[in-house]
Amino acid sequence: MSAIAFRSVSKTYPDGTPAVRDLDLTVTEGELLCILGPSGCGKSSTLRMLAGLEEISTGEITVDGRRVNDVPARLREMAMVFENYALYPHLDVLHNIAMPLVARHVARSEIERRVRQIADTLHITELLAQRPRTLSGGQRQRVALGRALIRRPRVFLMDEPLGHLEAYLRVELRSEIRRLHEERETTTVYITHDQQEASAISDRIAVMSGGRLQQVGTFLDLLDRPINRFVASFVGEWPINLLPADVVEDAGAPALRVGEQVLPVTTAQARRLAGYAGAGATFALGWRPEDLGIVDAVTPHGLPGRVLLVEPQGATCVVVIDTVVGRINAVVDSAGAPAAGAAIAIRPDQPRVHLFGSEGINLFADTEHADG
Amino acid sequence: MAVELSVPRHRRSALAGAAAFAVPIRYLIASAFVGFCLFPFYIVITTALKNEHDIFAWPPVWRFTPTFANFYNALFVFGGQGALTFVINSIVITAFSTILSTGLGAMAAYGLARFDFAGRKHLAFWILSTRFAPPIAFIVPMYLMVQKLGLLDTRLALVLIYTSMNLSLVIWLLRGFFTDIPIEIEEAARVDGYTRLQIFRRVALPLVLPGIVTAAILSAIFSWNEFLFATILTQTRAATLPVYLSGFSNAMGLAWGPYMAVGVIAVLPIALFTLVLQKHLVRGLTFGAVR
Numbered sequence: 001m002s003a004i005a006f007r008s009v010s011k012t013y014p015d016g017t018p019a020v021r022d023l024d025l026t027v028t029e030g031e032l033l034c035i036l037g038p039s040g041c042g043k044s045s046t047l048r049m050l051a052g053l054e055e056i057s058t059g060e061i062t063v064d065g066r067r068v069n070d071v072p073a074r075l076r077e078m079a080m081v082f083e084n085y086a087l088y089p090h091l092d093v094l095h096n097i098a099m100p101l102v103a104r105h106v107a108r109s110e111i112e113r114r115v116r117q118i119a120d121t122l123h124i125t126e127l128l129a130q131r132p133r134t135l136s137g138g139q140r141q142r143v144a145l146g147r148a149l150i151r152r153p154r155v156f157l158m159d160e161p162l163g164h165l166e167a168y169l170r171v172e173l174r175s176e177i178r179r180l181h182e183e184r185e186t187t188t189v190y191i192t193h194d195q196q197e198a199s200a201i202s203d204r205i206a207v208m209s210g211g212r213l214q215q216v217g218t219f220l221d222l223l224d225r226p227i228n229r230f231v232a233s234f235v236g237e238w239p240i241n242l243l244p245a246d247v248v249e250d251a252g253a254p255a256l257r258v259g260e261q262v263l264p265v266t267t268a269q270a271r272r273l274a275g276y277a278g279a280g281a282t283f284a285l286g287w288r289p290e291d292l293g294i295v296d297a298v299t300p301h302g303l304p305g306r307v308l309l310v311e312p313q314g315a316t317c318v319v320v321i322d323t324v325v326g327r328i329n330a331v332v333d334s335a336g337a338p339a340a341g342a343a344i345a346i347r348p349d350q351p352r353v354h355l356f357g358s359e360g361i362n363l364f365a366d367t368e369h370a371d372g
Numbered sequence: 373m374a375v376e377l378s379v380p381r382h383r384r385s386a387l388a389g390a391a392a393f394a395v396p397i398r399y400l401i402a403s404a405f406v407g408f409c410l411f412p413f414y415i416v417i418t419t420a421l422k423n424e425h426d427i428f429a430w431p432p433v434w435r436f437t438p439t440f441a442n443f444y445n446a447l448f449v450f451g452g453q454g455a456l457t458f459v460i461n462s463i464v465i466t467a468f469s470t471i472l473s474t475g476l477g478a479m480a481a482y483g484l485a486r487f488d489f490a491g492r493k494h495l496a497f498w499i500l501s502t503r504f505a506p507p508i509a510f511i512v513p514m515y516l517m518v519q520k521l522g523l524l525d526t527r528l529a530l531v532l533i534y535t536s537m538n539l540s541l542v543i544w545l546l547r548g549f550f551t552d553i554p555i556e557i558e559e560a561a562r563v564d565g566y567t568r569l570q571i572f573r574r575v576a577l578p579l580v581l582p583g584i585v586t587a588a589i590l591s592a593i594f595s596w597n598e599f600l601f602a603t604i605l606t607q608t609r610a611a612t613l614p615v616y617l618s619g620f621s622n623a624m625g626l627a628w629g630p631y632m633a634v635g636v637i638a639v640l641p642i643a644l645f646t647l648v649l650q651k652h653l654v655r656g657l658t659f660g661a662v663r
Contacts (some may be wrong), residue, residue, distance in 0.1 A: 051563055053559050073559075073563050074562055074566055075565075076563075078563060079564075080559075080560065086556035087560075
């Protein structure tokens with residue numbers, strides 16, 4: 001169990017490509033932290049620097065307060081699981097799992113005992129004599145997990161370990177990884193581009209984009225209080241609706257104007273808007289489809305529109321609505337869904353709306369609970 | 373959807389007939405070719421096993437009582453100095469140069485495949501360029517170098533020269549093999565606690581074994597058969613089998629029996645070596661190149 005800290009860590013590849021920029025991130029002891037981001041966001045480079053497979057260009061990484069920049073990978077006491085399993089093709093499963101112990105000159109009988117124990121935990125005992133090429137993807141990843149678990153490493157590193165597996169296997173193995181984590185409480189850094197996986201498995205999630213850390217928090221933090229436009233668009237089961245809006249004065253208080261419609265804001269939000277009214281700045285208003293209500297067309301403070309399409313999804317359905325500011329998706333209970341062609345109005349759950357300024361920063365990031 | 377093939381009946385039977393003949397004809401052609409290639413070997417082996425009388429009998433005798441006298445004479449008696457010394461020279465020189473070129477070549481190839489350093493590609497090309505000129509082009513400087521080092525007529529001189537000539541082939545062959553190993557496998561070994569040298573020995577080398585075998589066979593064949601340098605740089609003490617065979621007729625007319633016996637001895641070791649390892653050879657020649 002170890003605490004990890006990245007301090008102003010940057011990675012620039014020899015050809016000049018910046019992969020990670022000025023990363024400050026702390027992983028607390030015993031935590032399972034997911035690094036989530038689209039491909040090319042720098043999450044793998046971050047993990048590889050931590051593993052010692054990639055040099056750190058600037059900044060430092062500490063494990064339990066000790067700087068590890070110059071410690072070679074083999075001495076960092078970390079176990080890693082790779083996306084493509086990276087098993088040793090010339091060794092059978094038993095020897096694959098045993099390799100980390102062989103490197104540490106553990107006694108033969110002890111190795112046998114521990115391999116069998118791990119194989120038992122992962123249900124791969126009957127595969128011990130087989131070579132990796134005869135195994136299925138799921139079995140291979142179990143063996144790779146076994147090779148990592150056989151040690152008592154300070155840190156587990158997982159680089160999209162379920163990326164190549166079929167959907168049902170992903171769900172099965174991720175719950176197994178979570179179970180093993182709860183058993184051992186070893187600090188774990190887990191890379192994924194799949195937000196459901198991140199949400200299911202992690203204590204906290206760090207979202208990266210373009211080599212920069214965007215936000216760290218629980219899945220709900222990211223969903224309800226996205227710090228900027230990227231996090232708001234990237235996290236969430238359905239893509240967030242972004243509408244052009246500006247700030248106006250309405251009955252002495254600041255309010256938002258979308259198209260011709262003036263929408264009220266909460267008092268906490270109003271405080272953030274002080275000074276913007278009439279200043280001419282435009283914003284992007286962020287509405288999550290699941291935070292929208294569909295009401296009668298004549299309801300005051302609703303954004304009018306016409307239903308284009310209703311996509312049933314079981315208990316809920318996605319309603320595509322045409323408005324003066326573009327198409328908006330709403331997710332509502334199938335029971336109360338409007339019919340296609342109906343004239344309706346949209347009213348958001350006001351405390352849960354987001355407002356992104358010109359820099360993409362969310363002005364309403366932490367106003368949700370301020371109203372009480 | 374019963375669409376009949378519009379082939380007339382007699383034509384169809386003709387096609388079927390052709391198909392029935394195709395396989396035997398193929399085998400016939402193949403046998404003729406193999407027979408043509410192997411016939412000299414047949415003559416060499418049978419002549420080596422015949423006595424003087426049978427060798428010159430006309431018409432040739434197909435059935436005879438084999439004798440090993442030719443082998444005995446060739447190895448131990450013939451001309452006061454039998455072939456045994458040269459057999460041993462050939463074996464020693466081939467073994468050492470093969471081990472050296474494969475061993476050093478594997479390490480160099482791994483370095484070129486896995487370590488990023490300035491001028492890596494130039495270095496690789498430069499290594500290959502050592503084979504651009506025909507060997508005879510540098511026989512004179514080579515002779516002078518060997519002479520100045522006092523290595524004329526020594527096995528060491530040939531071991532060194534064959535090793536250097538085989539190295540470029542081994543390096544280029546194995547570099548492809550090493551590059552083909554997924555880098556994650558070696559990274560996994562690094563995280564698992566292995567040093568670079570341990571990874572080379574325990575992970576990389578076993579994975580390129582077919583390549584190693586191929587490189588070793590090709591090196592051994594080259595060293596075993598090399599004639600030009602051997603004949604210029606050696607006199608008697610370090611001469612190899614090809615040198616001995618070339619001088620055979622001059623010495624005492626041509627004694628066909630012992631001559632053919634030495635020929636058999638010259639073919640045998642490489643033939644056996646290749647037979648034992650050929651399973652890897654075929655895989656090795658195709659494996660590294662295909663990506």
